[in-house]
Amino acid sequence: MAPKTRPTYSVIAKTAGVSEATVSRVLNQDESVHPDRAKRVLEAVEKLGYKKNRVASALASGRTGLIAVVIDDDLSVFADPFYGTVTSGVSRVLMENGLQTVLMVSPVGSLEGSVAHYLESGEVDGAIFFALHSDVLVNKLKKQGLPLVITGTPHSTSDVAFVDTDNFGGAYTATKHLISQGCKKVAIITGDIGTTAAKQRLDGYLQVYRETGHVPAKGLICEGDYSFETGKALTEKLLATHPDVDGIFACNDLMAMGAITVLQDRGISVPEQVRVIGFDDSMIAQTSRPALSSIRQDVVALGEAAGSLMIAQLNGEDFEPVILPTELVLRGSA
Amino acid sequence: MAPKTRPTYSVIAKTAGVSEATVSRVLNQDESVHPDRAKRVLEAVEKLGYKKNRVASALASGRTGLIAVVIDDDLSVFADPFYGTVTSGVSRVLMENGLQTVLMVSPVGSLEGSVAHYLESGEVDGAIFFALHSDVLVNKLKKQGLPLVITGTPHSTSDVAFVDTDNFGGAYTATKHLISQGCKKVAIITGDIGTTAAKQRLDGYLQVYRETGHVPAKGLICEGDYSFETGKALTEKLLATHPDVDGIFACNDLMAMGAITVLQDRGISVPEQVRVIGFDDSMIAQTSRPALSSIRQDVVALGEAAGSLMIAQLNGEDFEPVILPTELVLRGSA
DNA sequence: TAAGCCTGTGAAAGCGGTTTCTTAGGGCGT
DNA sequence: ACGCCCTAAGAAACCGCTTTCACAGGCTTA
Known part of the structure; x- marks a missing residue:
């Protein structure tokens, strides 16, 4: 228990027969020290089991690491x-x-x-x-x-x-894929819209619509917060207002799973009736059934x-x- | 960019008209300072936007926080x-x-x-x-x-x-439950057996068998490592040697999901033919289908x-x- | 050979707080 | 009124390492 007092430069310097300044130089790979002296210092360090006190070092150098x-x-x-x-x-x-x-x-x-x-x-x-x-x-x-x-x-x-x-690009690709698979009515469940990432993903989704000359119907854009529960809740609301939705892009896998859960509970088959894509390609995407298509980010x-x-x-x-x-x-x- | 030099005790002491020692006392809630002086110090701190340098403080006090x-x-x-x-x-x-x-x-x-x-x-x-x-x-x-x-x-x-x-207790409860549901042949997929937690869970499983007077058949104990892939691989091996297994206790949810995936791929229904329990009660347990029974640890x-x-x-x-x-x-x- | 330069090294001054030691007063007892 | 004790507050040492500065000694150059 005795917080054994650890050796300091002073001790090292004494045992090596050099000054503290030299000890510091050696321990900070300053090349200008004569190899013999450096060796003596290193030996002393070794022998005493010296470990540099980072706090003192930080105070003196201004760098904490x-x-x-x-x-x-x-x-x-x-x-x-x-x-x-x-x-x-x-x-x-x-x-x-x-x-x-x-x-x-x-x-x-x-x-x-x-x-x-x-x-x-x-x-x-x-x-x-x-x-x-x-x-x-x-x-x-x-x-x-x-x-x-x-x-x-x-x-x-x-x-x-x-x-x-590349949030924008990822969302764009996901949405585009859904449409290319024949989806006519693609909804998005966004993340916490207070973050730029969520905004960019929404933009990517909108961009696809923009290119097709359409505007997503009101209610297809569901503002979420990345949680499983919200994914479920928003999907239920979505089905109520747009029963004919046939594609959902969820801005993370958790919400995508929420969507799939609700869909399956209603007897709506995925992907036959509604296609779903998530974002993150997390472990959940791999373990779910059906396995979840997702935008992977490294x-x-x-x-x-x-x-x-x-x-x-x-x-x-x-x-x-x-x-x-x-x-x-x-x-x-x- | 200019790393604006921050005020130090010296400055505070001067503006408050006290010594540095007093500044230190006030800033470390030493009660023995006269309220008036303390107030002066606090005002100076406030006025100068002073933030204590933790590194210096750590060096002097020996506590880094x-x-x-x-x-x-x-x-x-x-x-x-x-x-x-x-x-x-x-x-x-x-x-x-x-x-x-x-x-x-x-x-x-x-x-x-x-x-x-x-x-x-x-x-x-x-x-x-x-x-x-x-x-x-x-x-x-x-x-x-x-x-x-x-x-x-x-x-x-x-x-x-x-x-x-309580790894032992959790594993015991899980295994016991499987048996109480009518399972005759319960396998375990363990975690990284180098950790004590994995060993304890295995012990809990074995204890149930011990109490029934039986010994688990060879091959029912599968040594895993907590990963999804291993869960899958071990389940396949398990089915090869023990096609009549009817209960699996996996030492985490990820491996449990691996097991379920393999079972379902083979057309074996969960829980009708094989019951599965995981450990952790993670998000995955909630999102999977069927939702995974699991031992929750807080x-x-x-x-x-x-x-x-x-x-x-x-x-x-x-x-x-x-x-x-x-x-x-x-x-x-x- | 003297003046001028490097180069390796030590002495010492910090870095910015904390804490011990001291001292100047103030209150209290007799 | 005098001495004693206690308290608030300042002076200064110190925490352990970094870095500047000065200096001795060996080399180069003229």
Whole structure:
């Protein structure tokens, strides 16, 4: 239990017979130290089982080696594997660069929340945002010079680095596919319309209609929130107003499953009578029956891209927004 | 971009007309400061938009306010909502106590990996482990006096705090239920048998057999790894050796779904011919058709319990291992 | 051979808080 | 009134590492 006091530079320096400055140089791969001295230091480090105190190091250097991953939502969203997966991608890239990931899941809301305080307290070298509902905090932090990456497209145009999935394209492809399969009346169940991703998916859907010269009938556009229950509820409402609907594009797999559940409960067969396409190509899409056709986004790649963008910024390199392609994965439901 | 230099104690002290020591006292709720002076300090803080530098604070006080959540596996496990959910529970409790969560997902393996280095570098006040495959690092850290919590039962008996789900009881209940429904030949598809949780679930299953005086036929115990694909593969193998199996207890929902998929593909109806029960009661259990009966574990509560145990340790309070109950949720599959 | 340059190294000044040690008063007892 | 104890608040040491600055000594150049 005794919090054994760990050795410090002072001890290393003494055992190696050099100054603390030299110890620091060796431990930070400063090439200018004579190999012999460096060797002595390394031996002392080895012998004493020395581990650098990162906190002290951070204070002196101004670099903490921590990057915050901020998910602007309450913790329940973590039930959706999306965030876990994307975070894992981020984490991998950061680790390769000697950085650690600090996870924060909390509604960002105001400029005064605990997230805001934390990010401004100098404890992180940068922050990566997900599911951002507002840009105010981001803009403030940006002004303070904190390296930032946004996953998803920012609401306002600014010069913040961001990476996103091609939401528009994915939605376009899904909708187009439904129509090419003969669907005459395609509905959309959107995600949380407060996010840019949901808006872009809706745009992709509308674009298809636009090209056909039609306008989707009122009621075909159902505003959802990415949850299973909402998927069910909206589908029931949809069937009430448009019993002749023959295609549904749900903006995530969970809602798509909600739709399928309701359809099957009513004896409406999928895909014979109504075709359904989801978004995410999650595990659920693969395990469901019929297996769900879905727009795949490479979630790990998304996280990795976000991580890389952060690294680039920290190195002062140039960077461009990254938009990752999507792919339609056809299974039984459409 | 200009990394605007933030105010320090020195500035606050000057504007408030007090010493830095007093500033520190006020900002750390030391009661012994005269209300008038305290007010002056607070006003200065407010006026200057001061945010405490946590790194400096950590160095001086020896407390970083960070708790590591270590998941001993590669990042792919994050596709399983379990970890995200449990982490969110941990995070909530910690935040309420002014602590932040540092997430590390990496095979812990040796004592020399980056996780080990990080935990020994003094950057965290404590660590919470998940899916631990080995106890060596834990024991080492324990010796160094780092507060630790293990989620899941430790392999070796030691005095490390842990919280766990009643795996044994859950498995027992599931198996018992299958038999009470008339199943004569119940198979189990286990999880990664390297974890104690998987072993305990297997034990619960075996206990039911033991009580009936029988021994499960060879081949009824299928060693899995929690993945959908493995669930499918093992079920096929199972059907080959035991075509008359009439009950399957899968140690997670994903594998249960794999089993159901294979069964249905062969025209074997669930639950009429084979009853299936999963474990976790995840989203998949609710969305599948037939909906999957499953053993629910309160994952968020698990995380919260782990967080609370950590807090208790940090406060030097006593603590007991926590075992959370499970519940059988009956749906269509059994 | 003297002046000018590197180069490797040590001394020391931070980084921005926390905490111990000290001291100046104020209240109280006799 | 005098001495003692207690309290509020400042001075300064310190946490452990980084980084600037200065310096000695060896080399080059004229």
